[in-house]
Amino acid sequence: MNIRPLLSALTRHRASVVLLVLEIALTFAVVSNALGLVMHRVDKLQLRTGLDDTHLVYVDTDGTNRADAGAIYATILHALRRIPGVQAAASVNTVPFGPRGGTDGFYLDASEKHLGKVSDFYWGSPGYLEVMGVRLIRGRGFDPGAYRDFGTMPASGGVIISQKLATQLWPGQDALGKSIWLGKKTRYQVIGIAAPVLRPDPGYAGIGDAYDTLFLPAAPGASETGSFVLRTDAAQRQAVLHDAFAAITRIDPTLVIERDSSGSITTLRRSYQKNNRIMIGMLGGVIVALMLVTGLGIMGLTGFWVQQRTRQIGVRRALGARRVDILRYFQTENFLLATAGIVLGCAAAIGINVWLMAHYAVPRLPIVYLPIGAVALWLLGQLAVLGPALRAARVPPTVAMRAA
Incomplete structure (x- = not known):
């Protein structure tokens, strides 16, 4: 698909495009670091003492x-x-x-x-x-x-x-x-x-x-x-x-x-790991909330653009564009915006991690979480845009004639 018309259409909504890209970038940066911290805490939960915990009692x-x-x-x-x-x-x-x-x-x-x-x-x-x-x-x-x-x-x-x-x-x-x-x-x-x-x-x-x-x-x-x-x-x-x-x-x-x-080693483990479990729950909630807000933002903004472009969509349909072409148009548009946000978010994610390492002794963010976060946001964007894109694909060619 030729992306030049896409870029031309996006330049007519510069403010909303910039806001959406920044929202995706912020979500990517925070989610990547939060996911890294969650997995680090999960690794701590899986540590084994190397002893027979169930048979030991400690009195301090x-x-x-x-x-x-x-x-x-x-x-x-x-x-x-x-x-x-x-x-x-x-x-x-x-x-x-x-x-x-x-x-x-x-x-x-x-x-x-x-x-x-x-x-x-x-x-x-x-x-x-x-x-x-x-x-x-x-x-x-x-x-x-x-x-x-x-x-x-x-x-x-x-x-x-x-x-x-x-x-x-x-x-x-x-x-x-x-x-x-x-x-x-x-x-x-x-x-x-x-x-x-x-x-x-x-x-x-x-x-x-x-x-x-x-x-x-x-x-x-x-x-x-x-x-x-x-x-x-x-x-x-x-x-x-x-x-x-x-x-x-x-x-x-x-x-x-x-x-x-004092207590059994099993009890001491449970008490020691309580904070880790709480932190995993909190960070998991942050990840879900940010992804939900970003998904709703993409859905709402795409729905607004579909409403504004109804006549343009009708013209394309009248000129022979199929429903799948309209659907692919909005999905590609969202992919470009998500990619821009992810690229910007990569720099922000690394910057946040460096700051956390310097001030809170947080471990280095494994590079693997950057592509994981990117895939998650690409999928989120495609799912969020699917509803408005399907609505746009159902716009009949006669809309162009009525608008004229």
Whole structure:
């Protein structure tokens, strides 16, 4: 189809054409970014802990300042293990979807010239890896003598590292025997490779860094070990949690239990992901609303143009234009307008994403969402214009004679 008559007709409605193109461009820019954010949140919902969530219960406390903290925690652990339904228990610093308690950056050399990653360290009392269900792929676990008291971070010794993080740090190499440094004095040597385990706060890092985790040994009473993880049957989790609260309160009434951040791993996941679900719903509503408003705008403006061009359409019909030709005319016209809006919207979408990245740490918009948004708007435009275009196609040739 020759587009010159189309362009000539559009120039007679410059103001409405410009407004429609700008509306399409704005919709494209916002919808593309919103779709990218929705899919990013969906990816977060699909993250797996790498543990047996249905059998784990977590009890979070804010620790104690008592000098005999180690003895208190040992007494609590003994009581927790005697609760009916508890198969095993250990003191830990945190669990997936729990509070962050071991986030730190490390280096790959003592001179601190080669930064490794900012990752999350898990540590706990003897047997905590087995209680949590951390699966060792290669290497060995911690010796009994490695579980020591410490202040801020465990002293130099062995470390178990997740397979995914090991691959990132030493691609194509065997991570066993490698070393990492926290400062120039604290050195950990990799003694084991574990299956991936999710970070306590996966939203703190990007999806690609969600499994940057390492494991260290700690004696009960060491820094940040005032929380406990218990293994039980799925059906007994709530009863075990209730009994654990009672046992801790009975042993040390001054120890504050953080009930909001305690519960089964499944419950912690649901609570943690609540905001993601709300945001997905809100962004989905924005996408639907914008597409609906844009579709109604295209429909209304095309209907107005059809009404204004009734005599012109009748003349074309009298000169031999078929109904399908009239239909194709308005569909092509809309395609040109949508394309102009999409081209302009691409620049706006990238600009909005750059601004969001700079101010709100939003991830980079995957380029794939630009063609997805373009196809969606092209289809929306064709559907929106279909009703007015069909009405125009039904205009009889006699309209031209009556108008004359």
